[in-house]
Amino acid sequence: MEDQLEYDILQQIKPDELLQLRDLYKINWPTYSPIYNHIDMAHTWITKNNEEIKFYSVNGYFDDGTVIFISNLECDKIKLTYYTLEKSNSRLYDGLMKTKRIDWNKQICLDTIYRDQLPLSFEIAKAQHQQFYSLAIGSCWWLPKEKAAQFEIKIPNHTFVGPLSLEHAEKIYRSWTYNGHRSVEYVASLIKNNNCFGIFHENDRTLMAWVLLREFGVLGILQTDEKYKRRGYATVVTKALCKKIAENNADSICYINVENTASKKLFESLGFKAIDYYAWMKMKPNVDTCG
Known part of the structure; x- marks a missing residue:
């Protein structure tokens, strides 16, 4: 399968390149601190624990921070997480639309999608004939x-x-x-x-x-x-x-669902500050339009 995807628009980022990708997200701290932590943790899991985690760049280029993380939750579900520093989200759009690595006939879980990428997510869902059936909004909390x-x-x-x-x-x-x-x-x-x-x-x-x-x-x-x-x-x-x-x-980071007032109260009492909002979204093929 991997041989068939040798020239796919999404190319795997090598483990020794992950720290370079991570450090792009040091800017405007703590705005991108959750992304920094995610990539840093993935690098640790890959290099020290031999875990198989794959991040993909668009056409082998990630100097603008554009990265897509794909994992299979179950045989009929795929989890996607994606980040970028590019304001237009155009390279993310191209990568998600043109890749053969994502089977859009399966259910898709969009995990920790930040505000700047929400419009893109709705565009992708429409273009790939997906319909949302679950949406949860949360806030990201940070402690130095x-x-x-x-x-x-x-x-x-x-x-x-x-x-x-x-x-x-x-x-x-x-x-x-x-x-x-x-x-x-x-x-x-x-x-x-x-x-x-x-x-x-x-x-x-x-x-x-x-x-x-x-x-x-x-x-x-x-x-x-x-x-x-x-x-x-x-x-x-x-x-x-x-x-x-x-x-x-x-730094310490946590994600809290907006409806979880008890957790927000606890983390606020410890000095955590809310720095951004994000969404968990689930979608599935729209049977009325795809087939």
Whole structure:
């Protein structure tokens, strides 16, 4: 299959080129910090953990930051994420419209699409005879590493904070509100490859609350077990992960659905600032026009 796509408009960016791509997004900090974190995390997964992650440029050129990330979620679904610094979005449009790497007869999940690329996304959907069936809007929250480094973490009595292990993946997956979109193997991959923290009871090591660092380089899957809510555990594990991220010389980022007022309140109390808005969108072939 890859041989047939040798001359496709979308060409894979080599792992040793990803840091060059990443550094294009240092401008106007923290506006593009989530994109910087995503590419940086992908480079780590590829080079240190041997994960197969592919980013594509349009015609082998990415000096304007134009990049498309394609992954298969299931046999009938494709996930797309794309970024660019080019204001017209024309190169993104060309890449998405002309590539043979995307099967538009499948369901498409557009993940973390920023405001500047929303009009493009609707144009692409119309041109490819896709119809949207799900749309969620969220905000991107940012905390500089200097603030995170100053966090004081007060561990509640009879508890301790520590890294998650693979044995916790099943419980975290079962408790996750959005587990229908992913698998327990996905949660396990985050625990395996990234810094992820939980707060445990000191006697029997019961996991009571947790937060993971996701493949986009952002905090996520923050949750407290129902039996242990309203004890401040979510704040404790969030501070612990933010401090760890700061030790690695990175800022902390999280995405929060606009309807999730509890999470917005928590992250705002920790000093996070909303810096942009984004969308998660799902679309499928329009049977009335494509066939």
